Amino acid sequence: MGKPAVDYSVYLVTDSTRAILGDRQLASVVEDSLKGGGVTVVQLREKTGDTAHLISVAKELQQITRKYNVPLLINDRVDVALAVGCEGVHIGQDDMDLATARTLLGPDAIIGVTVSTVDEALTACEGGADYLGIGTVYATPTKTNTKEIIGAAGVREILGRIAEAGYGTQTVCIGGINASNLQRIVYQCAAEKKALDGVAVVSAVMAAQDPDAAARKLLGLVRNPPPFK
Ligand code: TZP
Ligand code: MG
Numbered sequence: 326m327g328k329p330a331v332d333y334s335v336y337l338v339t340d341s342t343r344a345i346l347g348d349r350q351l352a353s354v355v356e357d358s359l360k361g362g363g364v365t366v367v368q369l370r371e372k373t374g375d376t377a378h379l380i381s382v383a384k385e386l387q388q389i390t391r392k393y394n395v396p397l398l399i400n401d402r403v404d405v406a407l408a409v410g411c412e413g414v415h416i417g418q419d420d421m422d423l424a425t426a427r428t429l430l431g432p433d434a435i436i437g438v439t440v441s442t443v444d445e446a447l448t449a450c451e452g453g454a455d456y457l458g459i460g461t462v463y464a465t466p467t468k469t470n471t472k473e474i475i476g477a478a479g480v481r482e483i484l485g486r487i488a489e490a491g492y493g494t495q496t497v498c499i500g501g502i503n504a505s506n507l508q509r510i511v512y513q514c515a516a517e518k519k520a521l522d523g524v525a526v527v528s529a530v531m532a533a534q535d536p537d538a539a540a541r542k543l544l545g546l547v548r549n550p551p552p553f554k
Contacts, residue, residue: 336523337530
């Protein structure tokens with residue numbers, strides 16, 4: 326089959342906490358975000374609940390992501406990705422190491438790694454990560470235990486160093502990204518020829534009243550960033 330080509334433009338990271346979902350159901354918010362083509366990849370991120378629950382949520386989301394032909398990745402849990410047979414995983418610096426994840430999942434799996442420093446980024450590229458999740462860009466209530474707030478400058482530094490080293494690893498940035506601040510990052514990076522492949526968001530889409538419209542707006546901005554002034 327080979328590794329699927331992934332469009333990272335608008336990378337939705339899920340969050341089932343009440344602060345984000347309110348009374349809505351996770352699956353219906355995810356489906357809403359996908360129905361107009363605004364979201365191009367989905368990561369299931371659940372920080373609570375047992376394995377059986379996580380597998381059942383993953384299977385539910387997989388039916389939806391398959392319908393819209395978008396890859397599903399699982400945060401942290403290589404075992405759950407294997408159990409449901411989805412496209413891959415996203416691992417942080419404290420999760421299973423990249424080499425072991427690759428051995429378990431195989432060459433065609435999509436494996437992304439969170440990086441917040443140049444060293445972490447170069448190591449992940451060298452280790453064969455498919456993409457980097459660079460951040461945390463801006464402080465965000467969605468994730469408060471973030472080690473590093475690196476800002477747009479930190480993202481640009483990492484992009485510059487991996488390009489200099491000759492890696493073609495794809496990249497998204499994460500942390501506090503929304504339709505208002507996205508152009509600063511995407512346009513500045515593009516202007517320096519260090520283009521990001523997309524942006525990863527939780528609240529900008531998941532907490533939106535209209536996740537479809539929110540996702541499509543982000544997609545338009547990523548694909549055609551207006552000049553940053
Ligand atoms: N990793 C770094 S920041 C973050 C994660 C999962 C949360 C991003 O959430 P939001 O709502 O897009 O700021
Ligand atoms: Mg993790």
